Amino acid sequence: MTLSPVPDRGGPAQPLLLLSGLKKHFPIRGGLFGATVATVRAVDGVTFAVRKGETLGIVGESGCGKSTTARLLMRLMEPDAGRMIFDGEGVGQDAQTGGITLKEYRRQVQMVFQDSYASLNPRLPIEESIAFAPKVHGIAPAEARARAHELLAAVGLAPATFARRYPHELSGGQRQRVNIARALALQPRLILLDEPVSALDKSVEAQVLNLLVDLKEKFGLTYVFISHDLNVVQYISDRVLVMYLGQVVEQGPVEAIYDRPAHPYTRALLASRPSMDPGARRTEPPLTGDPPNPINPPSGCRFRTRCPFAEAVCAEREPVASDLGGGHEAACHMAEPGSGHSQAGRLAA
């Protein structure tokens, strides 16, 4: 038996993955009887689509819910609320009701983590780690090994030199290549990359980014690329999604987000990048303070405690995503005509 690539079903206009109203809250237990004393609203109503063949970048500061979104997307944990549709089929439903089983979903969606050790068995040579999942899926060992060698070559590691090495015998960049090969082994359609180059040195980071671009082309992949590095996300993404305290505050085509950021948080985040020009140093930081705690997020707009444009309405009502045209949307009262903000509609399409 061989694993064949999964054919496209819904056609190019059908998003590969649609997440809607996704929520994940973590109870914080305390006291004598372990009662729930507080709730971390790690992901709090997240909706977005991943289009076929694109790279969707997700940015945001630590704790904003990027990795929790990733774990939900991978179904490494169950969401408290929300729906997931993969190429037109409900994820986790069985085939009779027009769904895709978790087992099949997990074959078609694979993940690469920041920590290059995390998903490799330290006691197995890397070719065995790569061949492991295909064998579980019924591929004959010899064939799985041959495929592992092909994949090692595809990620730039000569099989003759590297196939029998153990994870600790590789550099961080080489281990990350192995992880990418492992993620490719089941011929997935979607690869989720959570900070895949953040632990690498710059010279190695560039090698891995070039590789990711090549593989996407070669295997017709779709990527979700999570990173806190705004420059890397700009480089690799077609569309970008900005998160703040468990919610999506802005999303759109990469040019729109970077050239015409609408949400005050996105603007501040982009302005916080070091300038790379010692002659043009900033003197005032774009924002003060740290992101607040997701245990007790501010009422109304969650950004209002740090937002220079906050007004009364921002504390009263949660802004909804407003369309700015061309698939660009932002959740801010200034982008919503008639919201009651003195600058309402200023940003609208």
Added chain:
Amino acid sequence: MSEVLEKPTTQTAVAKPLVMLRDLSVRFVSRDATMHAVNGVDLDLAAGEVLCILGESGSGKSVTLRALMKLLPRTARVTGRIEVAGRDVQAMNERELQDFRGSDVAMIFQEPMTALDPVFTIGQQIAETVVRHEGVTRAAGMARALELLELVQIPSAKRRLAAYPHELSGGLRQRAMIAVALACRPKLLLADEPTTALDATVQIQVLLLLRKLQEQLGMGVIFVTHDLGVAGEIADRVAVMYAGRVVEEGPVAAMMRAPLHPYPRGLLGATVHGGMRGQRLTTIPGAPPSLETLPTACSFAPRCAEAEPACLAGVPAPRSPVPGRSARCIRVAESGV
């Protein structure tokens, strides 16, 4: 701002550097291997100057910084001359070191909890340092602690004096660590990637704060980072390290505009920044060498596109094509002196 924290007025007549490193080498010797972490580093820092040491992980940045404070473990074999504020650091005994650390030189880290004590409040930690070094009363120590928290722009400083480190957010903890380091007005601040773990919007706040404090207090700062952008934001001069040596040194703007040495040139090309979309990234092939043997040639040669046989003849000496800049590469022209 109170006078205790103002710029020290004592200026030595001769411009003797605040830090002078000559031929610093550090090896870590264990039973089965020797690690040549630092291999002949010369560096000067003027009073009130900010030098960034830039390099990839393992290039010897942190070891160099720790050597300046004599903070290396017993397994380290340190040779060369280390002078800070005119004092020979290598020759100091334990008592002298105690006095030296804190009052002449202080250090901040990536992870603030390595510098803060979890069981004492922020106020207690600062006051205790001040009392120990300057023999003032506890009350005076606490007053200084309050001033320092205000100086590092911690909101509600008075209330925060009584906070324990774990009660503060990441950005505030970083500020508290800076306050502790500044408690005794050091002439030299050593900073080992203090903003690397911070989020973008917090990183820029801490960078601008450090820059401002450095100017206000007239401190010399050596700031270790692997991030070119961070160096661009804070450095006066940059020293780029590779395999335990400084391969290029000079003013930050000149280095970022046109690096002399092929390694920083490659690094600059490989660093993703705005406007590179759709372009293939230039990369440096391979990885840095293992430091288990002492490099006897240009350490960058195996990865260098411009290497020639002469590069393997020996370790290239620093060459200076223009005053104030130098690089260890045989292809760099030496200015006609």
